[in-house]
Amino acid sequence: MDEAVRAAALTRLEPFVGEWEAEARFSFTPEPIRGTLAFTWDLGGQFLRQQSTVDHPAAPDAVALVSVAEEGDGHDYVQHYFDSRGVVRVYRMTLHDGEWTLLRDRPDFTPLHFAQRYTGTFDDDGRTIAGRWEQSHDGGATWEHDFAVTYRRLDRS
Template identity: 50%
Template sequence: MDGSVPREALKRLDVFVGEWVVESDFPGLAAPAGRSVFEWALDGRFLVQRSEIPVPEAPESTAIVATDPQTGAYTQHYFDSRGVVRLYAMTFADGVWRLLRETPDFSPLAFRQRFTGLVADAGDTIHGTWETSPADGPAAWEQDFTLTYRRSR
């Protein structure tokens, strides 16, 4: 394998690279804007996202996106200031960014999670929604909170 599959897959993520102001809408909670930075690491083999929202209920986080060397499929490795570690299956196609967690990994699966973000304004805005569903039984998705990323540079 010459590495072209994962490199091409990662190149599609260039739209994320930069600094973003993050506006959040948590039900029942007034949250000031936060910040998220996406940057390449280790010779462009991984996309790293660092996020902070100045609200105690919203932990600081670091996420690392990697690709499968055979298929180019994305996996997001998530870590936060609470000590939570999770794996998300990730897709990015046609301006739609999706994250999905439906099975236990490094932490118990108390609930399923998914995120859908729509890239707009020539790549300068991402409107996203996090949803949850009970871990047992059929998936009945309910909105958890929304995030809007606005490129600041």
């Protein structure tokens, strides 16, 4: 990948940068679970760092690093995910026209007992991302809702 394509891919991640509040809705509790999410540039702006904290013991805190995928058109990324349970995962990530997707359908550092995908959509002013996580237990043939999560920007006006 040439440097101009890489630079453009990194620039496309800029809408994430900042602090967000998160509200997730899980089946195991009627109350929403709240947390925070911060995106910052790391290692000279070559990686986007994602740090999340959650106010519920059943939901893990996490750190992720997003990098530009070496192959593709500059809209493809890789998210390396680590959480407070000791889980390590690798997600393929895209960002196209305000839609953020994460997909894990291959074994990586953690056994693949089920596939996961996230789809989130930025609202028109970029201050809210409404999304949902889904699971598949049949290799991605069918997907079932896991939980909904909404992020609201805290810092930019």
